[in-house]
Amino acid sequence: MEDVTLHIKDRQGTIHKVEAPTDMAMNLMEVCKAYGLPVEGACGGMAMCASCQCYVLSDTDLPDINDDEEAMLSEAFYVKENSRLGCQIPITEDLNGLTVELAPEY
Amino acid sequence: MIKTDILIIGAGPTGLFTVFEAGLLKLKCHLIDALPQPGGQCSELYPKKPIYDIPGFPEILAGDLTKNLLEQGKQFEPGFTLGERAETIEKQEDGSFIVTTNEGTQHQAPIVAIAGGLGSFEPRKPLIDDVSKFEDKGVEYFIKDPEKYRNKKVVIAGGGDSALDWSIFLANVASEVTLVHRRNEFRGALDSLEKVRELTQAGKINLITPAEVTNIFGTNKVEAISLTKEDEKLVIETDHFIPLFGLSPKLGPIGDWGLEIEKNAIKVDNTLGYQTNIPGIFAIGDVNTYLGKLKLILCGFHEATLMCQSAYKIINPGKKYVLKYTTVSGINGFDGTRKEAPKAVVQAIN
Numbered sequence: 001m002e003d004v005t006l007h008i009k010d011r012q013g014t015i016h017k018v019e020a021p022t023d024m025a026m027n028l029m030e031v032c033k034a035y036g037l038p039v040e041g042a043c044g045g046m047a048m049c050a051s052c053q054c055y056v057l058s059d060t061d062l063p064d065i066n067d068d069e070e071a072m073l074s075e076a077f078y079v080k081e082n083s084r085l086g087c088q089i090p091i092t093e094d095l096n097g098l099t100v101e102l103a104p105e106y
Numbered sequence: 107m108i109k110t111d112i113l114i115i116g117a118g119p120t121g122l123f124t125v126f127e128a129g130l131l132k133l134k135c136h137l138i139d140a141l142p143q144p145g146g147q148c149s150e151l152y153p154k155k156p157i158y159d160i161p162g163f164p165e166i167l168a169g170d171l172t173k174n175l176l177e178q179g180k181q182f183e184p185g186f187t188l189g190e191r192a193e194t195i196e197k198q199e200d201g202s203f204i205v206t207t208n209e210g211t212q213h214q215a216p217i218v219a220i221a222g223g224l225g226s227f228e229p230r231k232p233l234i235d236d237v238s239k240f241e242d243k244g245v246e247y248f249i250k251d252p253e254k255y256r257n258k259k260v261v262i263a264g265g266g267d268s269a270l271d272w273s274i275f276l277a278n279v280a281s282e283v284t285l286v287h288r289r290n291e292f293r294g295a296l297d298s299l300e301k302v303r304e305l306t307q308a309g310k311i312n313l314i315t316p317a318e319v320t321n322i323f324g325t326n327k328v329e330a331i332s333l334t335k336e337d338e339k340l341v342i343e344t345d346h347f348i349p350l351f352g353l354s355p356k357l358g359p360i361g362d363w364g365l366e367i368e369k370n371a372i373k374v375d376n377t378l379g380y381q382t383n384i385p386g387i388f389a390i391g392d393v394n395t396y397l398g399k400l401k402l403i404l405c406g407f408h409e410a411t412l413m414c415q416s417a418y419k420i421i422n423p424g425k426k427y428v429l430k431y432t433t434v435s436g437i438n439g440f441d442g443t444r445k446e447a448p449k450a451v452v453q454a455i456n
Contacts, residue, residue: 040370042224042355044401048151049354071293074265075351077233079288106230106354 004093008037009057009101020091028052028086028100039102045087050076052086053103060098062089078103108185110136112417113205113215115192115360118146120391120406121221122175127414129182130432133421134440136185136213138192138205140226140358145172147223150353161404171403181439187211191226193359201386217386217417220365220372221410222393224355232263232349234322244328245347255280261331261342263319264350265289270298272350277310284312284342286319286333314340322347363387371395379416380409386420388413 003019006028010016020031029052032039040051047068053076056062062084065073069088073079083103089095112128114121117139125135143149145168153169160166166174190207195218197203202216229247231237237245249255249272260280262273265287271294273285285302292299305311317335322328332341357370365382366373372389374380376396380388390413391406399405418427436446 043147043151046152046155051354067293071266074287074289074291074293075230077230077351 002093004091004096004098006031006095007058007097007099008032008035008054009099010037011102011104015099020095022091022093022095024091026091028054028089028091028095028098030087031091032086032102037102038105039086040105041087043087047072047085047088050085050103050106053078053083054086054100055080055103056082056084056098056100058097058099061094062098077106107204108136108187108211108213110134110185110213110215111421112136112217112219112414113138113203113213114219114221115139115205116146116221116223116391116393117141117144117186117188118221118223118391118406119148119171119175119403120223120410121146121219122172122179123407124219124221124390124410124414125179125182125184126175127411128417129179129440130430130437131414131418131427133414133417134184135179135182136187136215138187138190138207138213140189140191140228142189144176144186144188145169147355148172150227157403159402159404181437181441181443181445183440187213191358195363195387197384197386203386216421217388219410219413219417220360220382220387220389220393221391221406222357222360222389223391225357225360225370225393226355227353228356228358229349230351230354232319232351234319236322237349240322240324240328240347243326244324244345245322245349247349249276249348252276252279255346257281258345259343260284260346260348261286261319261344262348262350263287264352265292266350266352267294267298268352269350270294270302272348273311274298274301274305277305282312282344283310284314284344286317287315288318290315319347319349357393360393365389368395371399379413381416388416 006018008016018035029041042051043049069085111133112135114137117137128135148168149172156165190209193208194206203218205213259282261284263286276283306313317333319331319333321332323330330343372394374389374394380390390409392401
């Protein structure tokens with residue numbers, strides 16, 4: 001299995017190019033944490049805190065928003081049309097080239 | 107003043123299991139938690155979610171784990187200060203600590219074990235200028251006493267269960283209830299949604315979606331709010347504005363106790379029973395960090411067990427301790443109960 005390359009824009013505007021494995025059952029929030037990016041992931045990936053909210057900047061094909069993510073995004077702050085929760089995006093080969101921006105901390 | 111041997115801050119799974127392990131060492135525990143019920147994240151965030159990595163339980167609901175832990179510790183008669191947040195800590199001359207909550211309740215113990223998980227759960231505040239200026243002057247994040255709203259005008263914001271449930275309840279208490287949500291869709295129990303629909307049709311709830319409260323007006327207290335509905339701006343006169351956007355955990359005042367903090371977690375020495383940089387204060391479970399730390403409930407249980415051994419040595423200096431197995435020695439509860447393995451019967455059959 002090949003790693004995928006992701007581009008993550010931090011809150012200062014710096015873009016970090018990171019390689020993420022597709023065979024480790026990781027999600028985007030976990031990848032950010034693994035690379036030391038300032039993503040808290042307080043709830044551990046249960047779509048319950050929105051601390052991994054990000055804005056999707058590329059036109060990458062992403063899995064649909066499930067009910068849990070939808071519920072959290074409807075309560076979270078700084079939500080935009082292209083908001084997603086990183087913890088609900090599993091790292092798959094389809095993600096290669098994905099560019100996201102971290103939403104402001106709350 | 108509440109006095110105990112180990113004062114536990116945080117009544118999540120790690121804090122609750124500490125009661126049991128301390129009890130085996132004849133140490134008494136008292137727990138403080140900002141939430142009104144014990145269980146921490148397990149009961150607040152995901153009571154109905156299954157956990158698969160609790161040893162001996164192929165699958166257990168987080169709510170049931172809480173219930174079992176309470177049952178397991180019951181005979182050691184833990185005390186609870188619930189719905190209050192540990193605010194300050196003061197070291198006494200005798201080496202003990204006094205911890206005071208935001209409500210002023212004081213607790214004294216020679217050992218403090220911080221089992222605070224992600225921190226205390228605080229309401230998510232809306233991003234409105236001056237919102238803090240109106241707190242307790244018409245802006246409330248919790249509804250403690252519904253009678254306060256009798257014959258008053260109330261605006262509730264939020265799209266989850268608590269916004270729905272309180273709108274329904276206050277529809278018959280307040281003189282006017284307005285429910286504002288950013289989306290047209292609400293996330294809640296089906297019957298609550300149905301009830302809100304009925305009350306809206308009956309004119310008992312003024313439902314405004316998709317809309318967001320943007321400003322609060324008033325001289326000494328809330329007098330009105332303004333909201334944006336699509337491109338329209340509306341001003342609604344109201345006595346209370348109640349944003350119900352759920353809770354989010356914050357390390358909070360513990361962060362100012364002089365403890366060494368690293369990435370929002372308390373640094374501990376894992377060779378000394380998870381003691382912090384202040385002797386007598388320990389940190390266990392998700393709230394601590396050390397080389398190789400894993401934030402797992404099962405690791406919290408292990409940390410609680412080792413912490414109790416260190417606490418025992420501090421409370422009983424010089425006293426020898428021999429590890430006992432519960433299967434061999436049973437359990438003597440502080441409530442006078444005794445549990446032990448049934449003795450085999452030795453008897454001739456003929």
